[in-house]
Amino acid sequence: MNTRKVVLLGVFLLMAGFLFSPATGPAQANPLDGYDIHVTAPHVMNGEIVGPFHHFCKPISSEIVQCVLFESDSPNARMTEVEYMVSKKLARSVIPGWSHQKNWHDHKQEIETGRVIVVNPKDPKTVKGLVDFVSGTDGIIFHLWPKGAPIPDGSVSIAQSVGHWESTHGSTGVAAPAPKASSSVMKLTKEDYKRMGITGNH
Numbered sequence: 001m002n003t004r005k006v007v008l009l010g011v012f013l014l015m016a017g018f019l020f021s022p023a024t025g026p027a028q029a030n031p032l033d034g035y036d037i038h039v040t041a042p043h044v045m046n047g048e049i050v051g052p053f054h055h056f057c058k059p060i061s062s063e064i065v066q067c068v069l070f071e072s073d074s075p076n077a078r079m080t081e082v083e084y085m086v087s088k089k090l091a092r093s094v095i096p097g098w099s100h101q102k103n104w105h106d107h108k109q110e111i112e113t114g115r116v117i118v119v120n121p122k123d124p125k126t127v128k129g130l131v132d133f134v135s136g137t138d139g140i141i142f143h144l145w146p147k148g149a150p151i152p153d154g155s156v157s158i159a160q161s162v163g164h165w166e167s168t169h170g171s172t173g174v175a176a177p178a179p180k181a182s183s184s185v186m187k188l189t190k191e192d193y194k195r196m197g198i199t200g201n202h
Helices: 003-020 088-094 097-103 107-111 124-135 162-169 190-195
Strands: 037-045 048-059 064-070 079-087 117-120 137-143 157-161
Touching (some): 037 162, 048 079, 088 137, 107 124, 107 137, 107 157, 124 137
Antiparallel strands (some): 037 048, 037 157, 048 064, 064 079
16 A cells, blocks of 8 residues: 555544544533524513513423523623523412512513514414413523623622513503414414423323
8 A cells, every 4th residue: 555545544534533533423412402492572670671682492391491591692692691481380389479579470471562572483383382381481580691791790680571560660661562462372282392392291
């Protein structure tokens, strides 16, 4: 075998080793997989409407959805909040009434303001199922990056939905009221749950 063939064989083996080594092999499943639900919604912070924030969400059970929130959908957007969406039955059986009133919000109420936009999924049937599912949850938002701060400084505050704020404090001065959500929202089917990665009893 001449020198050229030896060099080419060596290069091939090096490339094969790199491409198929454990470090560069197929990624294993991890907790970041599945944040495919993408919605946008504004929040209220200190009486001021801010956002809208881009929520990337993942159901982790039939009763809990967790979301990572960004200021935009650009690749280097700042992650400023996290939100937990919990079935009303579970949340209201665990959270004291005063805390629920102060810190949580009803997603049906928020959706009915018309300010929540579903970016993904796009299939209308799945979107209707998702809206119906989320309408049965309460949410709590932890704001981690204070407005104007160059970095998160360790302070954590609770953001609110526009709907909850308006119901407890009156109008926020946002333009004309948005239309109510349709009363004919489709109920979730097993296929809807499957598409959203939700497992368990429904």
